[in-house]
Every structure is written in C-alpha cells, then in structure tokens.
Amino acid sequence: MTAMLRLLRAEWRKATGNLWMMGCLLGVWPLLGLLTVGALLLAGLAFKEASQQLALELRWNLVALDSWNITANLIAQLGAVAFAAILFGGEYRWRTWKNLAPRRRRLPLLLIKYVVLGVLMICALLVLSVVLVVGLGLVSAALGFGASYFQVGERTLGEFAANALVMSTSVFVGALFIGALVGLATLLTRSMLIGALGGIVVLAIDGFTPTAVSTIVLLTDTKIWLEALRLRFMYNLHNAGQLILGHAPASPGLIEFSTGTNSLLGSLVIVAVWLAVMIGLTLWVFQRQDLTD
Numbered sequence: 001m002t003a004m005l006r007l008l009r010a011e012w013r014k015a016t017g018n019l020w021m022m023g024c025l026l027g028v029w030p031l032l033g034l035l036t037v038g039a040l041l042l043a044g045l046a047f048k049e050a051s052q053q054l055a056l057e058l059r060w061n062l063v064a065l066d067s068w069n070i071t072a073n074l075i076a077q078l079g080a081v082a083f084a085a086i087l088f089g090g091e092y093r094w095r096t097w098k099n100l101a102p103r104r105r106r107l108p109l110l111l112i113k114y115v116v117l118g119v120l121m122i123c124a125l126l127v128l129s130v131v132l133v134v135g136l137g138l139v140s141a142a143l144g145f146g147a148s149y150f151q152v153g154e155r156t157l158g159e160f161a162a163n164a165l166v167m168s169t170s171v172f173v174g175a176l177f178i179g180a181l182v183g184l185a186t187l188l189t190r191s192m193l194i195g196a197l198g199g200i201v202v203l204a205i206d207g208f209t210p211t212a213v214s215t216i217v218l219l220t221d222t223k224i225w226l227e228a229l230r231l232r233f234m235y236n237l238h239n240a241g242q243l244i245l246g247h248a249p250a251s252p253g254l255i256e257f258s259t260g261t262n263s264l265l266g267s268l269v270i271v272a273v274w275l276a277v278m279i280g281l282t283l284w285v286f287q288r289q290d291l292t293d
Contacts, residue, residue, distance in 0.1 A: 033131030070174035084182035089192025118172035180278035236267035
C-alpha cells in the first residue's frame with residue numbers, strides 16, 4: 001500500500017508538472033466558463049426574452065452541476081480524451097517508459113494513470129463549475145435576478161450534496177472508460193495523436209448509435225435492435241446515476257421509440273463489465289509490450 005501511494009504521488013506530481021496538462025487544466029476550462037458567461041450576459045442584455053428565460057432557469061446549484069454530466073457533455077468527454085492521451089501517450093512521446101518499467105511492476109504503473117486521470121477530470125470540472133457559478137452569479141445580479149439565483153435552503157443543500165457525490169463518481173468512472181479507449185489505441189500504436197483520435201472516433205460512434213439504431217428500426221420495422229442500446233456504457237452510467245438519486249430510469253433510445261430500461265443492478269453490472277474488459281485489455285497489451293526500443 002505504501003509503495004502504491006508513493007507511486008501515486010509521483011505520477012500526480014509528474015502529471016501536474018506537465019505544461020500541456022496544466023495548460024488544459026488551468027487555461028482551457030476557465031476560458032470555456034468565461035466564454036459561456038460572456039455569451040449569456042450579452043444575450044440577456046440584448047434580448048428581454050432571453051433575460052426572462054435566464055431568470056427562470058439559472059440557479060447556482062443547477063449551474064454548478066450542469067457541466068458534470070460526462071455521459072452527455074461533449075466538452076467533458078473531449079477533455080478526458082486529451083488528458084488520457086497525454087498520460088498514456090506522453091511516455092512514448094518522451095521515451096520514458098523504458099526508464100520507468102524496468103524499476104517497477106508494469107500493472108501498478110498503468111493503474112495509477114487511471115486514478116490520476118479520474119482525479120484530473122474532477123479537478124477540471126470543479127474549476128469550470130466555480131467559474132460558471134461565480135460568473136453567472138454576477139450576470140444574474142447585473143440582469144436583476146440575483147436574489148432568485150442565490151436562493152439557498154436545507155433541501156437545496158441536501159439535494160446538491162447528493163447530486164455532487166453521484167455526479168463526481170460518474171465523472172471518475174466515465175473518465176476511466178474513456179481513458180481505457182484512448183489508452184488501448186495509444187498502447188497499440190505508441191502514438192499520442194492516434195490514441196486521441198481513436199478515442200474521439202469511438203465516442204462519436206457511441207453518441208451517434210441511438211440515431212443510427214432508430215434509423216434501422218424505421219427501415220426494418222424490427223424493434224429488437226433497440227435492445228442493443230441497453231448495453232451502451234454511457235447509457236448505463238447515466239441510468240445508474242438517475243436511479244441512485246431516486247429519479248425515473250433513463251431511456252436508452254430516442255424518445256419516440258419506447259424501449260425497456262435497465263435496473264440499477266443491471267446498469268452497475270454492465271458498467272463494471274465494460275470497465276473490466278477495457279482496462280483489462282490495456283493491462284494485457286502493456287504487460288506483453290516490448291518497451292526497450
């Protein structure tokens with residue numbers, strides 16, 4: 001355990017000392033938040049209808065958690081791809097694997113990278129949330145509905161804490177899955193760029209799958225294809241979070257197609273199987289890889 005903690009600290013220091021990584025963490029995410037705040041402020045000042053709509057929808061707790069849905073937030077998914085590509089591909093780019101691997105067992109080296117990836121994603125989205133909450137608080141005050149934006153009650157705080165815990169866990173688990181996609185492509189090609197592109201392609205295919213399957217159903221009038229959507233990782237991760245928070249189960253397909261839904265246990269099992277298979281594949285490939293050249 002002590003050796004693992006030392007390895008984790010070393011990997012964290014290396015990750016946070018990486019200029020690319022810290023540039024993404026400290027530059028890109030706050031910039032995205034400020035751009036969002038600026039756009040909403042301009043819309044509210046320019047259009048009365050937009051200001052009224054913002055007054056109805058903007059609440060600090062909703063703003064804080066809105067960006068944490070990694071199952072649907074494309075920006076968060078791309079951020080995880082970028083972090084994973086640097087973590088897994090950087091060792092090939094800078095030719096440091098051959099210095100690290102002979103001194104330490106390989107499997108802990110790779111597993112620690114997954115942990116660091118999950119924590120980095122939580123930190124990045126935390127930075128984004130703080131910028132959005134503070135920035136949109138100033139926007140709400142400027143547009144005249146600051147009192148409603150900052151409403152706080154016991155129920156609000158309790159619900160926020162529960163949602164924050166579930167969604168941060170979802171971000172961590174989702175980052176592990178995305179990291180496994182990118183990591184596998186990176187390990188097979190020994191390329192940071194190809195690893196990132198591979199992760200983006202797979203996520204794009206996954207996001208387009210509900211539409212593609214729905215099209216097949218329309219053309220073939222065979223609804224059995226819809227059942228395949230219940231096996232998607234991102235659907236089950238989202239569905240598990242909904243059920244844990246006491247909400248209705250999420251639909252795996254498009255709204256116009258009625259499909260069955262998975263239970264909490266079913267979704268958790270499918271998520272666990274996906275993670276075990278994908279992370280297991282990366283560990284197997286890495287264990288068999290020649291790192292001396």
